[in-house]
Amino acid sequence: MGLDHxxxxxxxxxxxxxxxxxxxxxxxxxxxxxxxxxxxxxRMLAKIEDLCAERDRLKKEHGGPTKGRVLGGRSW
Known part of the structure; x- marks a missing residue:
């Protein structure tokens, strides 16, 4: 499953x-x-939590920021 998915x-x-x-x-x-x-x-909220964890894992795997950035925002 890809990050966009x-x-x-x-x-x-x-x-x-x-x-x-x-x-x-x-x-x-x-x-x-x-x-x-x-x-x-x-159950739906638990599924979202699992998907968020998967998203964070994929972002980390691909070297992207995991927190603290908003699209077009500043990194503090």
Whole structure:
């Protein structure tokens, strides 16, 4: 899995997490238990953490900065 692929997967998963959070709120408003939706959200967040770790490993492997830089920003 390449660095660009991991980054796009992280972005995709973050969008999915937002949708899942909205769904949980809707379930709560309707008085329906969101337990299974919350469990799915937990798994999604764990997946994002794994992908971020993979991204950082790939960046380190290729000699890129791992933290502290914003696109076009300064390195303090």
């Amino acid at each position: 991991v980054r796009s997967e992280i972005d995709h998963m973050r969008v999915q997490v937002g949708r899942q959070r909205k769904e949980i709120l809707q379930l709560q408003r309707l008085g329906i238990s969101p337990a299974s939706a919350e469990l799915l959200l937990t």
